[in-house]
Amino acid sequence: MLAQGSAAAELAGRVAVVTGASRGIGEAVARCLVDAGARVALLARGRERLERVAAGLGAQALAVPTDVADADSVRAAFVTVAREFGRLDLLVNNAAIGRLHSIEEASDADLRETVYTNLGGPLLCSREAVPLMKKSGGGQIVNIGSEAVLNPFPLLSTYTATKAGLELFNRGLRAELRGDNIRVTLLRSGATSGGFMEDWDPDEAARAIGLWDEQGYLAFAGAPMQPSTVAESLLHAVTRPAGASVDTLELRSAG
Numbered sequence: 284m285l286a287q288g289s290a291a292a293e294l295a296g297r298v299a300v301v302t303g304a305s306r307g308i309g310e311a312v313a314r315c316l317v318d319a320g321a322r323v324a325l326l327a328r329g330r331e332r333l334e335r336v337a338a339g340l341g342a343q344a345l346a347v348p349t350d351v352a353d354a355d356s357v358r359a360a361f362v363t364v365a366r367e368f369g370r371l372d373l374l375v376n377n378a379a380i381g382r383l384h385s386i387e388e389a390s391d392a393d394l395r396e397t398v399y400t401n402l403g404g405p406l407l408c409s410r411e412a413v414p415l416m417k418k419s420g421g422g423q424i425v426n427i428g429s430e431a432v433l434n435p436f437p438l439l440s441t442y443t444a445t446k447a448g449l450e451l452f453n454r455g456l457r458a459e460l461r462g463d464n465i466r467v468t469l470l471r472s473g474a475t476s477g478g479f480m481e482d483w484d485p486d487e488a489a490r491a492i493g494l495w496d497e498q499g500y501l502a503f504a505g506a507p508m509q510p511s512t513v514a515e516s517l518l519h520a521v522t523r524p525a526g527a528s529v530d531t532l533e534l535r536s537a538g
């Protein structure tokens with residue numbers, strides 16, 4: 284378990300896996316962990332961007348191209364982590380996708396890929412991470428959730444359902460690992476700059492924003508947080524004293 288003292292003292296020499304680390308919150312988390320002295324395996328599908336980000340972080344970072352929705356790919360990634368680093372202290376389940384559609388518009392691929400990535404990914408990665416953490420004497424798993432579960436937006440019901448499932452997995456996993464010195468944290472994030480919204484088709488995005496505005500969903504939306512803000516808050520959560528666990532960290536824009 285990571286614990287006590289300054290983040291740098293606690294994380295020096297520790298090993299972390301961060302999924303979805305090629306941009307956004309995942310990239311910021313990887314950077315924060317490297318700055319604090321950890322060695323970090325960065326996972327994402329797109330090799331070129333991932334390798335560029337890892338190279339920018341220096342020798343403590345390793346790009347491990349992985350599809351978290353695919354069991355074989357995840358197994359291979361953790362074999363690489365064990366071989367290259369020899370231990371594992373922290374897993375950050377961050378990779379996710381969010382596509383805009385009503386349920387009747389969703390394709391088979393929309394449903395399968397969203398569920399397999401956002402919920403399946405954390406299950407597959409945790410399954411491989413836990414034995415490595417047990418061998419390392421303990422560890423910590425952080426699941427990145429979303430405030431969308433508190434106020435589900437129309438056209439994002441599939442995404443929201445996966446994040447709700449992730450919250451229940453988080454609770455069950457915490458109970459399962461209580462005796463193993465492995466802490467489990469849900470970081471329920473508010474709106475953050477960048478992200479999959481940038482991948483949305485502009486016309487589809489305009490339709491969604493119009494609908495949300497009309498139905499009052501945007502009335503209390505503040506300025507989005509920076510990915511680095513989420514990353515620094517995560518760092519705080521994983522470096523609490525050994526006797527305490529941050530079970531849920533609900534992070535919202537103060538803007």
Ligand SMILES: NC(=O)c1ccc[n+]([C@@H]2O[C@H](COP(=O)([O-])OP(=O)(O)OC[C@H]3O[C@@H](n4cnc5c(N)ncnc54)[C@H](OP(=O)(O)O)[C@@H]3O)[C@@H](O)[C@H]2O)c1
Pocket residue numbers: 302303304305306307308309326327328329330349350351352376377378379380400427428429430472473474475476477478479480510
């Ligand atoms: N941004 C927000 O406003 C916001 C709000 C609340 C919660 N969150 C949560 O915060 C997390 C990060 O969000 P973000 O906005 O930083 O996301 P993002 O910028 O869209 O980045 C997503 C990352 O996940 C990777 N990824 C996607 N599918 C993957 C797969 N199957 N296997 C491996 N990697 C995959 C992407 O790289 P590749 O495409 O190359 O694989 C990328 O590195 C997500 O869990 C999201 O639900 C975000």
